Amino acid sequence: MVKAGVRILFKSFRLAWRAQKRFWAFIVIYFILIFMVTGLLLSTNTLYILTGILGGLVVATLYGFLLTAFRKTEIATLKCIGWSNSNIRILIIGEILLVSCLAFLLFIEVGIHVSGLAFYVSGDPFKPLFFVPGSVQQVLLARNMLLPSFVTVVLAQIPGILLANYRILIVKPMEALRMP
Amino acid sequence: MSSRKSSSYSVIVTKDASKEYHRGREVVVAIKNANLEIKEGEFLAVVGPSGCGKTTLLNLLSGLDSPSSGKVILDGIDTTVIDERLFPKLRREKVGFVFQDFNLIQDMTAMENVMAPLLPTDMKKKDIEKKALDMLRAVDLLERKDHRARELSGGEMQRVAIARALVNNPKVIFADEPTGNLDSKTGKDILELLKRLNEEQGTTVVLVTHNEEMKQYASRVIRLHDGKIEKGA
Numbered sequence: 001m002v003k004a005g006v007r008i009l010f011k012s013f014r015l016a017w018r019a020q021k022r023f024w025a026f027i028v029i030y031f032i033l034i035f036m037v038t039g040l041l042l043s044t045n046t047l048y049i050l051t052g053i054l055g056g057l058v059v060a061t062l063y064g065f066l067l068t069a070f071r072k073t074e075i076a077t078l079k080c081i082g083w084s085n086s087n088i089r090i091l092i093i094g095e096i097l098l099v100s101c102l103a104f105l106l107f108i109e110v111g112i113h114v115s116g117l118a119f120y121v122s123g124d125p126f127k128p129l130f131f132v133p134g135s136v137q138q139v140l141l142a143r144n145m146l147l148p149s150f151v152t153v154v155l156a157q158i159p160g161i162l163l164a165n166y167r168i169l170i171v172k173p174m175e176a177l178r179m180p
Numbered sequence: 181m182s183s184r185k186s187s188s189y190s191v192i193v194t195k196d197a198s199k200e201y202h203r204g205r206e207v208v209v210a211i212k213n214a215n216l217e218i219k220e221g222e223f224l225a226v227v228g229p230s231g232c233g234k235t236t237l238l239n240l241l242s243g244l245d246s247p248s249s250g251k252v253i254l255d256g257i258d259t260t261v262i263d264e265r266l267f268p269k270l271r272r273e274k275v276g277f278v279f280q281d282f283n284l285i286q287d288m289t290a291m292e293n294v295m296a297p298l299l300p301t302d303m304k305k306k307d308i309e310k311k312a313l314d315m316l317r318a319v320d321l322l323e324r325k326d327h328r329a330r331e332l333s334g335g336e337m338q339r340v341a342i343a344r345a346l347v348n349n350p351k352v353i354f355a356d357e358p359t360g361n362l363d364s365k366t367g368k369d370i371l372e373l374l375k376r377l378n379e380e381q382g383t384t385v386v387l388v389t390h391n392e393e394m395k396q397y398a399s400r401v402i403r404l405h406d407g408k409i410e411k412g413a
Contacts, residue, residue, distance in 0.1 A: 177356050
């Protein structure tokens with residue numbers, strides 16, 4: 001069954017990519033979220049850090065909700081054709097995983113470009129560029145915060161994944177037979 | 181073309197199967213004491229007006245829902261007592277569905293939709309692809325295999341849905357108003373396709389419809405009225 005699970009995971013990546021609007025919208029949202037969490041983790045203020053974690057929770061839970069709400073008939077149909085709850089779970093979690101990882105890579109990519117540009121202009125990769133506010137550049141280049149912010153965002157996914165899982169479980173296959 | 185007749189083996193048996201729903205304090209009896217035997221290779225049409233319980237009966241016969249009382253035996257398996265975790269395997273191996281709204285996965289191609297029931301199995305990808313191609317050939321849609329579901333016409337979508345329902349060689353295909361969203365010419369083509377597959381491959385077909393004209397394709401017709409199978413069916 002591992003082979004089947006891997007096959008479904010790759011299929012979920014392909015399907016996520018094809019859901020163009022939702023896919024790109026959430027990559028941008030996750031990018032902003034990672035930026036926000038990194039910025040807030042840079043501060044020593046506990047309230048700011050908690051705000052970052054809360055933001056992560058809200059976005060991830062919303063994404064988990066939307067993914068399963070958009071695909072309710074699809075989930076029921078997949079159950080009708082013999083997919084188990086765990087097969088469907090892989091399909092949904094695969095998309096969440098892909099989106100959050102790509103948003104994180106995009107965040108690193110933007111940071112590299114900003115530091116490269118700063119090095120080209122001034123010879124110092126950390127010197128603020130005139131068109132990027134200092135604090136924004138500081139967040140984008142906060143390499144020591146990359147891992148903590150990624151871990152925070154990943155942990156914040158858990159309630160969203162649990163919600164998605166619950167919604168997968170409650171969809172009955174016979175719902176596919178009813179008129180939408 | 182070899183034509184198969186229905187065998188004496190009963191692929192579905194119901195024994196006093198009833199289904200009740202609770203609507204507030206009121207108890208709605210959707211199906212009353214259904215006793216039915218469906219032979220392997222049969223093309224059975226379940227007809228009746230809207231709201232008479234046709235879809236509820238289909239849910240019970242296919243194991244999508246359990247009866248409130250009585251038994252439903254699908255290919256020798258009592259669906260009222262088997263472990264919940266075994267239902268996906270049962271559905272994958274024993275039944276195929278054709279829906280009124282086609283229910284294809286919109287972001288998948290025709291080929292991927294047909295492959296979908298076999299993805300959770302341990303079959304090799306090459307074998308899955310071969311089976312899907314064979315099925316698309318059987319429904320004359322090979323040239324549309326790489327088109328996404330949303331790029332297909334209603335008739336093509338329904339043919340993909342039929343190929344998907346057949347790809348795992350199920351014992352029974354359940355078709356719930358399969359022509360409900362198609363024009364009459366395309367609807368006729370779809371029913372002829374189901375009839376041809378029933379005759380050539382010997383797959384049992386259970387067709388649920390309110391359209392009396394469709395019964396001409398069936399080898400047997402049962403009529404439902406207020407949740408009861410009418411006598412003489």
